[in-house]
Amino acid sequence: MKSRVALFLRVVLCGILMVVVIFPVLYMFLGSLIKDGTFSLDSYYQILLRHPYFLPKFWISLILSFAIVLGQLVVSCLAGFAFAKYSFFGKRMLFIMLIVLMLLPVQAVLVPNYIVFGNLGLLGTWWPLLAAGIFTPFGAFLMTHVFRSVPDELIEAAMLEGAGLPRILCDIMAPVARAGVISLIILSFIDAWNMVEQPVAFLSDTSKYPLGVFLAYFNSENLPLSFACGVLALLPGFLLFLFYRDELTRGLTYTGQVE
């Protein structure tokens, strides 16, 4: 009897959790489809086709995000492999530094970065956003934990066969740690897609804002229209979540495991 009650409480808690997460999103989605009390796709039509900025911004944001993901992938996998499988001078200190930088709020380095990019003449371009995204320290932290889980024997065997580093990374580490690599791709994509502070700081021209910021500041009095903005901003992340949630769960799990 007691366990029945416990099970019931669990199911209820689960239900509450799901309502808290799903209800606002569902509300937003349904709200975007209703105008003047009837079903209508007018909000989407307004943003997608009537607004001169939306489509170009969508593609630019997508390209920018892909470039950031690619850069993160290279930087983080190389560094993660070094942290996970090599011993070298100052490793512990470096890793702690990585964590400190990972925790640091973005605002703390925005001004000096602004000065540096200003001197390089890159303000107002996409390069600062790209660089800020690529060198986000979390990726290296994640990949260090992911690669630690790859058995040493696999790497040793490959080395004995004379495989070089690129082959070990691409043919052994990446497939074995597939869930981890997918998680890195997803996380850096959402991060890039949702970038706010850097565009606001480095792009003075608001018409150049990427989609995420543009939609967030699209403060329209028209409720269905802002619902539709929210839905569109959410779409890529939602698709990634839908298709890769299991990989993401496994990938994130690595960061909780001890060496």
Next chain:
Amino acid sequence: MRINKNRTAFALLAPLLAGIIVFFIFPFAILLRYSVTTGAGGGNFVGLYNYTRVFNSPAFRLAFGNTARFFVVGVTLNMVLSFLIAHTLRHRFLGSTVARSVILFPMFLPVAAIVTVSTLFFSDAGLVNRALMLLGLPATDWLGSGAAFWFMLGLYIFKSIGYNVVLLLAGMQMIPHELYEAADMEGAGELRKTLDITIPMLVPTLFFTFVISAMNCFRSFREAFILGGSHPDSSIYMLPHFINNNMQNLNYQRLAVGSVFTLCAITVITALVYTFEAKREAKL
């Protein structure tokens, strides 16, 4: 495995290190210089003058106090709640598998969606206030009063609790069943088992949960910025606001002190938890 090749290791680290030097170390060198000088070009060395001035300014004290409060309350609540949720979800039952992945979903919510939904639910005439009024309770100005602090805290936990739950669930699954079986034989209750087996065995995971919670805590200021603007209610005026406002006023000295202080505080916290973790590991 410990491949002992300094040179290869540093070659692998080179891109990351280059990025860190250009985007973190060099910037902090600039900030450090601003923080101990006055004048537009940073000509006159004034020692710690800027620091004492900033530490005595009400704006900085407010920002520091709020940030510390947000950090301590937020990270603690996040860890306790995620532990309770993970503890509930650790066995399979109706809905548990779905709940495990759904709880990660808020991580994907972009700022635009958060802003829309927050205003819809928490504005003056929002759904939450309307529900409160139906129940005969007073409506609250969620973003313009002291309630903003709790609103932001809720938003932070909502967005980041899923990551913690995933970590803790994985940690709980690593605990050997035999321990619980032995406890069952001795007639230990659920609470005893949690306190004497689950929590002690989870300490390494809790350490990483703390690191991730702290990271997400500082990241959650992004939403605070967009929802509250650069001059939000005083209960959510945080260190990033302090830095940001001084950036807009072009007061680089104050900003530099704020940034250097933030870096030092985070370094101290990280070093403390790492030393603690290393000591614990050494004891085993």
